[in-house]
Amino acid sequence: MKRTILLLLLAFCVGNLAAQTANDSIPRLDSKTKAALNAADQAAYQVAMRYSDLSMAKSKLYDLMIRNPENPRFMEALANIYFDNTQYPSAALVAIDLLQINDKNVGALEIAAYSLEQLGALDRALPHFESLYLLTGDNFSLYKSAFIQYNLKRYEEAMNSVNMLVKNAKTDEKIGFPKSQTETQEISMKAAALNLKGLIYLDQNSIAEAKTAFNEAISLDAGFEQAKENLKKTN
Known part of the structure; x- marks a missing residue:
C-alpha cells in the first residue's frame, strides 16, 4: 500500500511536467478541423461507452483532453471511468489535476477523497472530505x-x-x-x-x-x- 501511494505521488509530480510538455508540442489546428475532430472523437467515445469498451472510451477522452485543455469535462469523464472501475490511483491523479484548475469542483473532490481513502492515504484524503463538507x-x-x-x-x-x-x-x-x-x-x-x-x-x-x-x-x-x-x- 505504501508503495502504491509513493508511486501515486511520483506520478503526480512527473505528470504535471509531462502534461505541460505535451501541450507545448501540440500542433495548432484551425477551428474547422478542430471541431470536426472533436465531433468524431465524442461520437466514438459515446459508442465505446455504449458497448462497454472502456479502453477505447479512455483513448478518445485523452485525445479530447489534449486537444481541448481549456475544457475540464473530458477530464471529469475520465476520472469517473477510473473511479467507477476501482482504478483508484489513476482516478485520484486525474481528480487532483482537476482541483488544480478549480478547487471547488465537487465531483473532483469526491473522487479524490474516496480514491485516496481507498489507497490508504488518509492524511491526503482528509482535506478533500473537509472541503466537501464546507462546500456542500x-x-x-x-x-x-x-x-x-x-x-x-x-x-x-x-x-x-x-x-x-x-x-x-x-x-x-x-x-x-x-x-x-x-x-x-x-x-x-x-x-x-x-x-x-x-x-x-x-x-x-x-x-x-x-x-x-x-x-x-x-x-x-x-x-x-x-x-x-x-x-x-x-x-
Whole structure:
C-alpha cells in the first residue's frame, strides 16, 4: 500500500511536467478541423461507452483532453471511468489535476477523497472530505472527516467534527454499518456520530464518557450492533 501511494505521488509530480510538455508540442489546428475532430472523437467515445469498451472510451477522452485543455469535462469523464472501475490511483491523479484548475469542483473532490481513502492515504484524503463538507454542507462528508481524524489520532479535531454532527444531523439521515459479513444495517447519522464519539473517548481511556456516548447511540437506534459491541469494551 505504501508503495502504491509513493508511486501515486511520483506520478503526480512527473505528470504535471509531462502534461505541460505535451501541450507545448501540440500542433495548432484551425477551428474547422478542430471541431470536426472533436465531433468524431465524442461520437466514438459515446459508442465505446455504449458497448462497454472502456479502453477505447479512455483513448478518445485523452485525445479530447489534449486537444481541448481549456475544457475540464473530458477530464471529469475520465476520472469517473477510473473511479467507477476501482482504478483508484489513476482516478485520484486525474481528480487532483482537476482541483488544480478549480478547487471547488465537487465531483473532483469526491473522487479524490474516496480514491485516496481507498489507497490508504488518509492524511491526503482528509482535506478533500473537509472541503466537501464546507462546500456542500453534506453531513456524510463531515462524518468521513471525523472518522479519518479519529483514525489519524487527531482527537480534538475529531471531537469537534462529531459534536457538529450530533448538533446538525437530520432525523432522516442514515448511514450503513456492517451487521455481519453479509449484512448491513441503516443507522441514524446522529447515532453513528455518538458511537464515534464513544470510540474517541475510549481511545483516550475516558471510560465513563465513552459508556455514556455508546448508551446514547443505542437509545437512538436500539439495534445498533456496533455500538452494543463497543459498549461491552467499557465494562
